[in-house]
Amino acid sequence: MIEFRNASVVAASSDAVLLAPTTLALSERRVSVIGANGSGKSTLVRLVNGLAMPTTGSVLVNGRDTRRQASSVRHDVGFLFTDPSSQLIMPTAIEDVALSLRRTIRDKGARTTAALTALDEIGLAGHSHVSVHSLSGGQRQLLALAGVLAVNPSILVADEPTTLLDLRWRAHVDALLDALPVQVIEVTHDLDAAERADRTLFLDGGKVVFDGKPSRAVALYRDLMSSRAEGRADA
């Protein structure tokens, strides 16, 4: 369960409101977050694992305050970035997944076995000793996902995880995310993926302007974007 209690974010340098005070409780298994670039989607989801802190209010994950218990919240919340290249640290796939497990499994043999299992679960076992540089973009995103899932988070936050992928890898990553037995909060520009969620948050100008049924949220988003495009064309 993720709770936003009047949480807002104001940029320290410019006083710009990145996220207006927001109160939400997210318990659905799949939540999609949609909106135009700069609408506050990433800011909202970064609050969930303590990557960003609310300027006012608070965010609670499974009853834990992200400000006071950031470390244990991160233990519960995995985060998948758009570009996996900054998420991958070690030179080979198995070493990178093992790095995630270093804090929880001290024994090297057990760690390697667990890392191999995590790679196997997402279909990368055959690439375990391959340099991360020689993996394709889709394989790198899968590897980043394996590193996140290896520590068994109960929530996965994915910030546009398929934006840089081709159609084949996009479908593959989407299918994997859909099948995960954890709560998934996904920021996406892929409206088909957004519609498959149980609930959709539509953000605009740093505010949640719609919260509810995915098909309705997507329709509203399309309408708003169309009207803005027409307005720009008229100008």
Add this chain to the structure above:
Amino acid sequence: MLDAFGVYHPRRTPLHLLPPWVKLIGLALSAVAIFILRGPTWTLVGLVASLAVLASTLPPPRPTLRGLWPIALLTVLMGGYQWFRGDRAGAAEFAADFLAVACLALALTTSTRLDDAVSLLSRAFRPLRHRISPDSVGLVFALTARAIPEITTILGDSADAARARGLAKSPQATLVPAAVRTFGWALGVGEAITARGLADDPEPDSDGETPEDTRGNVEYPRRRPA
């Protein structure tokens, strides 16, 4: 594939078979010896021996030779500065010594799994755990090793972009975007490290146990959201 520069390559050479701690101590002692033993003979012996040690690890030739260029350039710049200051004999000696130590460091990274090196450093710093997080020391080492191919790639991409804009002769057109991208990459990595919880100290749960205590070396079933 410059990305392969300085990265571990599985081989069965004598250096690959040595324990990481032996190699690390060997590198430290050799580096000290190279800089302490003065004179052209010792300098030449140090450089040739270091090149031989590097060659004995059988690194992939093309990326290694291409990757050595920036190091050679840095060597020339530093040696050139000393030459400019009037110390001609010292300049040549310093440049050769620097290159020798760089070759030994490369021999270490190409023959040692990064995971093993990180574990070794974490173990070595465990006695100081009340002052420095041993895992953080290992992570810093891993990041340093990760940064080498990344920055090299960024420099290559920036040079290509400068050429595409017809600015091949402008160092600014390459270096400024490369610096900005490197900074952006570093920020992204920092964020990812935070998100992965790699920078966190284990935090006691409500029952007073750390995650390590409760999870141990067993696999856990996937949890479902409440």
